[in-house]
Amino acid sequence: MSTHPSSHISCTALSFSWPDGTSVFEDFQLAVGAGRSGLIGVNGSGKSTLLKLIAGELAPSAGTVRSTGVIGYLPQNLVLDTGLRVDQALGIARTRAALHAIEAGDVREEHFTAVGDDWDVEERAHAVLGQLGLGTIGLDRTVGEVSGGESVLLRLAALLLTRPDVLLLDEPTNNLDLYARRRLYSAVDGWSGVMMVVSHDRELLERVDQIADLRDGEVRWYGGRLSAYEEALAVEREAAERMVRVAEADVQKQKRELAEAQIKLARRKRYGQKMSDNKREPKIVMGARKRAAQESAGKHRIMHAEKLGEAKDRLHEAVDAVRDDDEIRIELPHTRVHPGRSVLTLRDLRLPYGNGLEGEFTVRGPERIALVGRNGAGKTTLLRTIAGRLEPVSGEALVHVPLRFLPQRLDVLDDALSVVENVARNAPEASNNLIRARLARFLFKGTRADQPAGTLSGGERFRAALAALLLAEPAPQLLMLDEPTNNLDMASVRQLSAALESYEGALIVAGHDQPFLESIGITRWLTLGSDPMTVTGGEEDRG
Template sequence: MGHPTLSITCTDLSFAWPDGTPVLDGFQLAVGPGRTGLIGLNGAGKSTLLKLIGGELTPGGGTVRVAGEIGYLPQNAVLDTALRVDEVLGIAEARAALHAIEAGDTGEEHFAAVGDDWDLEERARAGLDGLGLGHVGLDQVVGELSGGECVLLRLAALLLRRPDVLLLDEPTNNLDLQARRRLQAAVAAWNGVLVVVSHDRELLRHVDKIAELRDGGVRWYGGDIAAYEEALAVEQEAAERTLRAAESDVRRQKRELADAHVKLARRVRYGQKMYDSKREPRAVMKQRKRQAQESAGKHRILHTERLAEARERLDEAVEAVRDDDEIRVDLPHTVVPAGRTVLTLCSLRTAYGAPAGNLEVRGPERIALVGRNGAGKTTLLRTISGELPAAAGEVEAHVPLRFLPQRLDILDDELSVAANVARFAPQATANRIRASLARFLFRGGRADRQAGALSGGERFRASLAALMLAQPAPQLLLLDEPTNSLDLASVRQLTTALASYEGALIVASHDLPFLRGIGITRWLRLDAGGLAGVEPM
């Protein structure tokens, strides 16, 4: 059997942003048939790479070749709210011609518009149904759909065209649990070529291979995300062993070099002593002295070279071990005693008329707030935080609270990370702010970076630091979809950070592995009837 034709080939690909910041340089990639999960740290260039493959961006150098038609679903595409569903699906013209023919108009142009696609309405409806959009009519307008439904509608439009290559960029970001499951099923059933950029572990369980974009190149791992993590753990264990061996080798070479210096000095002294005591003819003595010095010198050079080589190996070993620092949030002022009442909602109705009802949060509870898109979770969190006034009922927070919105717009882009934190903690000294920022992985010069220049993951860490280090310290933290647009390493860091936070938490999220990872103690669903407890998911 011959090799299957490669579907995507990038050769010597280069791309830089208009300000000269390089993203890819001399980049090589070959993607064959099957489902590929493309992962990497925030800012590694994953979305840029998809745009280059999809033809949305022009490379600075090199070539991109794709065999077949491309379907590309960008990360945050906004649909025109006035468009009809059949227009988004790309079937409006053919559908109008079909209806004209059915009504008795036999104009040649109608038959040309329909072509052989007589079952296009049935196919369109089946496609919508398969993604859980069976209730959406072809004549409806986009403005009547939720954000998650719009994402699925765009996907339905792509699938209807039956592309050979499907590119998906963070497709589950704004989807609720049901929509995520529909999308996972569509990915699992896809039998063409698929490249999906995602940090969603549930979705990445449905891919055949993982491509990791790191340090300007791609490394391939067979299997899904679990197989990747297993392979990476084995790789890192070996890298750490190599690092320990390289460190002890450097120590040994340093000792041997020091010994060589001592031997050299000893030989020089001995040669001089023999020369001074003139026990043998002068010419012989001179020759002996020179030989001793040469031999010791060679010995020293050999050990200097060995030490340099050992240091080089150590540098390589350090490079191979990943810097997976974890955020630490061991802040004493955030502790909530078990019996304390933290928050009370009484007959609450939010600004947009949605009922929330009654709720009491006690002690360091960890509450997951789940529900469909558009159920009002963000509105409820904004009402609890005091950003929105309640339409009816009462909200009473009994402890200091902070709210981290989805948009991460609490930072001033013109200020540095340290200056942003200082806004929230005006009494804190610069030294205390910097010491605290180091816990959030902003060490040294990183604390002086402008907020506007941060990647998604860095921006999230800076926002979290600003809230956590605020005065008074928050004993209740409200988080709205915190893992959206975070890479896997940042999600892991956030999970660890929240595990060490000792206050109460209310987290709105559709990311089940993350919610399980932070030790949720109570699950609440928000729907048209208000808040209700549900079984752990």
């Protein structure tokens, strides 16, 4: 696909701050050559910002960003005008119109100028669409006729048609079903130029040549795919923890030596006082001895105190070297649903947009249900109908327990309110101190809980939204999550898994992230088909 074998990206002394003064990069350095690089890091570390700087979407406040050849950039939050024709979304509408005019006998110069050397533009467009599994989408259809996942692949097709030398992908598998993901994986496997991909998708990161770990404004490189990176990280962590143990032992040793030195000095002082009281030595000798002892004591005390200080500094450095992405640890006993209790009943449900569910479907007890299926199959529509946000065309959705729903857009938060205030809205009877104590378990400690929701990073926003739901009163005994791992870094995905371990109610999760779904103990896999909607259970139905 790439035609420029010496393509590269470089950032030199790069600095960037947001308008409010928040610094993201300062004197940042980066050099990326040919190959597929996976860019990872915790939410808020600046991954998406870095891609935007390289793509020219943002301008650095200092330093330079350079790249060779054509850059193709696929942003994370992609919105295509639903009224566009597919050829317009692909960026070939003008060339295609000129080509058709020439074929119809219109030989004006402007048409030949528009075509240039791109006489096979339609064949290339069909080939790229076919490669991405969009072969049945005609060039004259509108974007509104394709699903959200297909629109992501459509945007990728548009990039590939420009024959880029550098490809920047920001969370490209978000909202893609398994079929679409496999198509994207194939495109990544076939890439031979420079690629930098931001993702938490384990399967995608197993296809890269190297991992770039962005942390504290610096990038550290690890050769190989994600699994090799995690092995290297485990070795680093073990060595760092060993250094902490050594440093802790040294601090204890220095404390003992300082205490022993102080005991010796106290004995000397008592001996000197005794000699003085008994007047066994001339006054001038005792004075000289006292001054010498004081000087020696002072030097001794300073030496041991300095050693202890140095040992503590080494301990702090060793502790800082241990990478510890905190995990959520909470207790949610009020979410418990007893086995056999009826949680949800769906009967002959006919949904907006033509989907339907024949017969009766029930959820009992603390079941954990994965809702899977192709993009456009109706997963989000079904969840919104159960949550009461959409009215069914016919039939009924009966919820028998307290319900909370976390949509993809995380719009359960009021951006103008702080994290504490957002939780308090859903738990009006809880005291401020109780809410703060509970929020600390969601890693919002101290002043972090007072941050306005509108200033939170993606991972922080997700934790705040999850806290607002799980700490609500009454406690939710049916929790529904729509694509919960979208836009979350791997540490946040682990945090979500940890939080759901404590949840004792019924759970319905719509998603395509199969490793995550398997990690949270799914008990039933339900595959949604298109019109009419069919819901079936069992291991074989994983979508």
